[in-house]
Amino acid sequence: MPSAFNILVIGALFCVVMLLVLISLLRSGIPGVREWSVANGIGFFALVLYALGQELPELAAYELANGTYAAASAAILAGFRRFFGRKVHVRPLLLGVLTVTALIALFHYAIDSFALRTATVALYQGGICFLIAMTISRSRQAWRSHYPYVFTVGMAGLIAFGHAVRAVIYLANPAELTSLLQPSPWNLFFLSAGTFVLPVLTIGAVMMVHDTMMAKAEHAANRDFLTGAWSRRALFELAERELSLARRTNRPMALLMLDIDNFKSINDTWGHTTGDRVLMDAVLRAETAIRSIDYFARVGGEEFAVLLPETGRTAGVKVAERIRVTMEGSASAFHVEGQPDTPAYTVSIGLAMLRDSDSFQELMRRADAALYAAKASGRNRVACD
Numbered sequence: 387m388p389s390a391f392n393i394l395v396i397g398a399l400f401c402v403v404m405l406l407v408l409i410s411l412l413r414s415g416i417p418g419v420r421e422w423s424v425a426n427g428i429g430f431f432a433l434v435l436y437a438l439g440q441e442l443p444e445l446a447a448y449e450l451a452n453g454t455y456a457a458a459s460a461a462i463l464a465g466f467r468r469f470f471g472r473k474v475h476v477r478p479l480l481l482g483v484l485t486v487t488a489l490i491a492l493f494h495y496a497i498d499s500f501a502l503r504t505a506t507v508a509l510y511q512g513g514i515c516f517l518i519a520m521t522i523s524r525s526r527q528a529w530r531s532h533y534p535y536v537f538t539v540g541m542a543g544l545i546a547f548g549h550a551v552r553a554v555i556y557l558a559n560p561a562e563l564t565s566l567l568q569p570s571p572w573n574l575f576f577l578s579a580g581t582f583v584l585p586v587l588t589i590g591a592v593m594m595v596h597d598t599m600m601a602k603a604e605h606a607a608n609r610d611f612l613t614g615a616w617s618r619r620a621l622f623e624l625a626e627r628e629l630s631l632a633r634r635t636n637r638p639m640a641l642l643m644l645d646i647d648n649f650k651s652i653n654d655t656w657g658h659t660t661g662d663r664v665l666m667d668a669v670l671r672a673e674t675a676i677r678s679i680d681y682f683a684r685v686g687g688e689e690f691a692v693l694l695p696e697t698g699r700t701a702g703v704k705v706a707e708r709i710r711v712t713m714e715g716s717a718s719a720f721h722v723e724g725q726p727d728t729p730a731y732t733v734s735i736g737l738a739m740l741r742d743s744d745s746f747q748e749l750m751r752r753a754d755a756a757l758y759a760a761k762a763s764g765r766n767r768v769a770c771d
């Protein structure tokens with residue numbers, strides 16, 4: 387059977403491994419990584435203090451070890467809160483660490499009870515894990531996938547439950563256990579489980595960081611940098627999928643090509659930065675006029691495409707007209723906090739319906755031709771192929 391010393395040393399080494407992994411993620415700039423790194427650094431120190439309990443003065447083995455481990459757990463919780471953009475309440479966290487340390491001193495010098503010290507630590511650690519589980523579950527809207535978040539909530543919940551059981555068992559059998567380094571089966575079981583709490587929660591955190599980095603990479607690949615609309619590359623991929631779906635289900639599909647009128651003169655009159663804001667404004671407005679299954683993409687400088695699955699000609703013309711009217715409407719309805727309103731502008735739109743033999747390029751070519759017809763006949767209008 388492994389000794390308590392071995393278990394604690396292995397746990398400390400795991401903290402070092404996790405710290406090295408987190409250091410590699412620091413440059414991602416994702417909130418929380420710094421706090422989790424600090425937690426594993428402190429955690430390593432605390433576990434070494436626990437492991438050397440018999441060699442060190444009692445002050446280091448009891449008050450310092452438990453206080454340090456409590457600080458590591460507080461830092462882990464702070465990391466999860468930062469990750470989800472929630473406020474970190476430093477004072478209550480600090481108060482929690484000081485209270486645990488004071489109670490350990492009380493149950494060491496005034497009432498010397500290993501059971502009470504263990505129950506104190508278990509209740510504190512259980513509380514921290516419960517708060518971690520709550521922080522993650524309450525931030526569901528920020529979950530990009532499921533596994534990393536469910537894993538971490540599950541682990542934090544399980545650990546919180548384990549700590550509660552531990553507190554009850556130690557309080558019910560105060561005479562049986564007298565030291566953390568005692569080789570009893572219960573002690574070794576809880577020690578093994580408890581030692582890996584920091585690394586396990588950190589593994590969850592690392593998975594969440596990877597999930598965020600993947601989402602950012604996907605966003606960078608699929609979205610236009612300036613406006614956040616679908617990129618030209620993404621549109622071609624999405625269009626292939628929608629095209630084969632439309633063919634399989636025998637449903638119509640419409641494509642709109644949209645171009646901001648006299649955009650060059652907007653740039654010339656108001657400057658390039660205002661021109662950029664008009665592009666962003668156009669995307670903002672268009673997205674209020676289309677359904678969630680439609681795709682609004684930026685295909686060139688001031689040219690956009692709108693792919694409308696399951697849309698016939700009449701509905702397609704209605705959507706195009708709705709977008710056109712939305713664009714020429716008052717800027718104040720689309721006011722962005724802290725920014726001046728955009729100058730008035732209009733758009734011309736060309737519409738083409740998917741035909742049996744169309745490739746996406748062909749559909750786009752016909753919508754483009756309709757767009758040029760709209761421009762040629764006076765702008766600020768919708769034309770069909």
Ligand SMILES: Nc1nc2c(ncn2[C@@H]2O[C@H](COP(=O)(O)OP(=O)(O)OP(=O)(O)O)[C@@H](O)[C@H]2O)c(=O)[nH]1
Nearest residue numbers: 645646647648649650651653658661662687688761
């Ligand atoms: N601000 C800004 N301007 C851009 C961007 N990309 C392209 N442009 C400008 O968009 C303008 C497009 O001008 P034109 O192609 O002449 O078209 P237009 O002035 O809109 O005229 P019509 O399309 O005929 O109504 C050019 O001046 C480009 O420099 C961008 O990302 N930001």
